Amino acid sequence: MSGKTIHIKGMSYVPGVAHGLLQHKLDSVTPESILVISQKDIPSITSFPAGFIVIDGAPLSHAMIGLLGHGIPTVIIHEQALVDLTDGITLSVDGVSGIITNDPAAVVPLVSITSPATLGKAINAADGQAVYLRATVQTMEGAKKAIAVGVESIGLVRSEFFMPEDGSVPDAQYYKKVFTELCETVKPLTVTIRLLDVAPDKMLKGILPYEVVGGALGLQGPRLYETEPVRSMLDAQLVAINALTELYDIRVLIPYLVNREELEHWTNYINTALTKPVP
Numbered sequence: 001m002s003g004k005t006i007h008i009k010g011m012s013y014v015p016g017v018a019h020g021l022l023q024h025k026l027d028s029v030t031p032e033s034i035l036v037i038s039q040k041d042i043p044s045i046t047s048f049p050a051g052f053i054v055i056d057g058a059p060l061s062h063a064m065i066g067l068l069g070h071g072i073p074t075v076i077i078h079e080q081a082l083v084d085l086t087d088g089i090t091l092s093v094d095g096v097s098g099i100i101t102n103d104p105a106a107v108v109p110l111v112s113i114t115s116p117a118t119l120g121k122a123i124n125a126a127d128g129q130a131v132y133l134r135a136t137v138q139t140m141e142g143a144k145k146a147i148a149v150g151v152e153s154i155g156l157v158r159s160e161f162f163m164p165e166d167g168s169v170p171d172a173q174y175y176k177k178v179f180t181e182l183c184e185t186v187k188p189l190t191v192t193i194r195l196l197d198v199a200p201d202k203m204l205k206g207i208l209p210y211e212v213v214g215g216a217l218g219l220q221g222p223r224l225y226e227t228e229p230v231r232s233m234l235d236a237q238l239v240a241i242n243a244l245t246e247l248y249d250i251r252v253l254i255p256y257l258v259n260r261e262e263l264e265h266w267t268n269y270i271n272t273a274l275t276k277p278v279p
Contacts, residue, residue: 003102004084005102005103006084006085006089006091006100006101006102006103007099007100007101007103007106008077008081008084008099008100008101009097009098009099009100010075010076010077010078010081010098010099010100011075011076011077011098012075012094012096012098013054013057013059013064013068013074013075013076013095014052014067014068014070014071014072014073014074014095015073015095015096016051016071016072016073016095016096017073017092017093017094017107017108017109018034018049018050018051018072018073018092018093018095019034019050019051019090019091019092019093019104020032020034020049020051020091021033021034021088021089021090022036022053022086022087022088022089022090022091023035023036023049023087023088024036024037024087026041026044026045026046029045029047029048029049030047030049031048031049031050032049032050033049033050034049034050034051034052034053034091035049035051035052035053036053036055036082036085037052037053037054037055038054038055038056038057039054039055039056039057039058039061039063039064040063042054042063042064042066042067043066048070048072049072050072050073050093051072051073051074051075051093051095052067052072052073052074052075052093053074053075053076053077053085053093053100054067054074054075054076054077055076055077055078055079055082056076056077056078056079059076065136066138069136069137069138069139069142069145071145073094073095074093074095075093075094075095075098075099075100077100081100085100089102092104092106092107093107094106094107094108096108118150119147119150119151119189120150120151120152120153120188120189121152122152123150132152133146133149133150133151133152134152134153134154134155134156135151135153135154135155135156136155136156136158137154137156137157137158137182138157138158138162139161140178140181140182140185143182143185143186144185146186147185151186151189152189153190153191153192154182154186154189154190154191154192155192156192156194156253157179157182157191157192157193157194158194158197159175159193159194159195159196159197159237160196160197160198162175162178169229169232169233170233170236171232171236172235172236172237172239172240174236175236175239175240175241176239176240176243176244179193179240179241179244180244183244183247183248183250187248188249189249190249190250190251191248191250191251192250192251192252192253193237193241193250193251193252193253194253194254194255195222195234195238195252195253195254195255195270196224196225196230196233196234196237196255197220197221197255197256198220198221198224198230199220199221199256220255220256221254221255221257222254222255222257222262222266223256235273238270238273238274239273241274241278242273242274242275242276245274245275245276245278246276250278251278251279252270252278252279254266254267254270
């Protein structure tokens, strides 16, 4: 190490340690890079670095949750901390402590869990506490990663991210295909499929006009279920789920309910569409 010492304490987000050359641009990203991005840049990422530094990221936002799923060491910092972070310097990022430094000796690699992960079973934490892992997935690759770490179940399938590559409106045949593939991948685990949860930052790849979706108190979740093509997609999901309930342990989650009347209405609607009761 030479020159000015860099030691920034940010917010830990994705565990792990990464070393590489700092860069701020999304193009020419390599596995040897430490990439500085803002939250709005996350959907534009096409190749992945060794580590991420996210400026003013909101940990529970949809974009950050998606980034979390890639498992790449990530630290969140305030924009003011960027003053010493210039392109080309060699940095280490510690996603556990939140430390960003040019002294690699200041970060400690993660210690792997000594006991192997067993699918559907608890993982013992360092203090002996049994922890059951449930995965949130929005891709088939995410489901495979969940299996690899021994999850207890798939606690949330973000179904709005399963869309045809050609940008067409998905039908029952499409949903049956992708839901079957997912259930087969994680069998015999329980799979909870969240019905379409459309929001301003999840726009169904352009098939729903942006002006249709409101803000936090506007048209989201089931308040869009009366709007086409969302209604057709919802019905297609229910047809697919109905065909799979005899083969897999499936549950359904209705997103973004705000009152009891909505719960009762859409529960009745779902029960009418399904021939077998589904939790």
